[in-house]
Amino acid sequence: MGLYNGLGDVGSPVTSGVAGSTHTHSESDVTGLTTDLSGKAASSHSHAPSDVTGTAVVTADSRLSDARTPLTHIHDYEPHNDNIQTHVTSAHAPSNAQKNSDITKAEIEAKLTGEISSHTHAGGSGESEVIVLKVGDTANATTTYADATGLSLTSVGSKTYIIEAWIRWATSALTVGIKLSVNGPATPGFVADVWNAALTTSLISGGGGNAYKVGGASASAFATTDNLAMLNILYRAPAGGGVVTIQFAAETTGTVTVKDGSVLRYRQVN
Numbered sequence: 001m002g003l004y005n006g007l008g009d010v011g012s013p014v015t016s017g018v019a020g021s022t023h024t025h026s027e028s029d030v031t032g033l034t035t036d037l038s039g040k041a042a043s044s045h046s047h048a049p050s051d052v053t054g055t056a057v058v059t060a061d062s063r064l065s066d067a068r069t070p071l072t073h074i075h076d077y078e079p080h081n082d083n084i085q086t087h088v089t090s091a092h093a094p095s096n097a098q099k100n101s102d103i104t105k106a107e108i109e110a111k112l113t114g115e116i117s118s119h120t121h122a123g124g125s126g127e128s129e130v131i132v133l134k135v136g137d138t139a140n141a142t143t144t145y146a147d148a149t150g151l152s153l154t155s156v157g158s159k160t161y162i163i164e165a166w167i168r169w170a171t172s173a174l175t176v177g178i179k180l181s182v183n184g185p186a187t188p189g190f191v192a193d194v195w196n197a198a199l200t201t202s203l204i205s206g207g208g209g210n211a212y213k214v215g216g217a218s219a220s221a222f223a224t225t226d227n228l229a230m231l232n233i234l235y236r237a238p239a240g241g242g243v244v245t246i247q248f249a250a251e252t253t254g255t256v257t258v259k260d261g262s263v264l265r266y267r268q269v270n
Contacts, residue, residue, distance in 0.1 A: 129267040130267070132151060132264040134149075134151055134258070136149070136150070140248060140255070140256055141255040143252065145183065146248065148167070148245070151245065152246070153266050154244075155185075155237035155242060157241040158241075159236070159241070159270055160268070160269050161266050161267065161269065162234060164230070165180075165230070165246050168226060169256055169257060170225040170227065170259055171250075171256050173221075174221050175220050176220070179216070179217040179249040180207075180231050180248050181209055181212065182231075182244060182246055182247060183213055184237075185242025187238045188212075188237060188238050190210075191234075193234075195208065195216075197227065198222040198227065201222070205220075213247060231246065246264060
């Protein structure tokens with residue numbers, strides 16, 4: 001017997017408008033569910049790393065050359081020290097500091113002035129000479145030797161020196177000459193000196209000695225001012241060294257003066 005098709009006929013089964021046993025529905029066709037599936041992703045899907053919030057470890061990323069696994073690091077930390085922080089945040093040079101390349105020769109020379117008495121060099125014939133210029137006048141109104149202030153050197157123990165002096169001097173009268181010698185620390189190795197001074201335009205007076213404060217005297221002077229006397233000394237210092245000074249005195253009753261501009265020159269030769 002056929003199926004009644006609702007039209008009063010009995011015949012073949014009616015299949016028009018009936019879904020197959022296997023079929024799908026869009027979400028909008030489904031009603032009566034307690035959970036809205038609208039906008040939900042498929043069960044298998046992926047996210048870009050930037051979509052992940054919270055704590056996550058990316059073990060593979062196309063932006064990296066290989067999978068990255070976090071490493072375990074063990075460090076020894078420097079104990080807290082306020083001085084370290086103070087140091088790293090402090091200025092390390094004064095505000096007026098100059099770079100070495102900006103320092104000029106004139107600035108250096110302005111600082112390096114005067115004679116350093118403690119300065120010495122290793123001995124040898126190559127040592128350079130030292131020149132000392134007398135500043136100011138020194139007078140002596142006696143026949144007893146006195147220092148010509150400023151015309152001195154500090155000798156090194158047991159070293160030998162060539163010492164020269166050019167003495168510009170004045171006298172209270174043409175009949176009053178000058179005496180020249182040298183003084184220094186006790187028990188020198190040796191002292192040998194010779195000197196001369198002009199008496200007239202054609203006559204020279206001189207003398208010499210082999211010890212401290214020993215020497216001849218000029219019998220008179222060429223003029224009352226701007227006379228010249230020259231003193232040459234070969235000297236060996238005692239073991240302890242010490243200060244060596246040119247000395248002078250009046251030849252007879254009167255006053256002689258060693259003048260500003262007199263010069264001492266010396267060289268250590270061993």
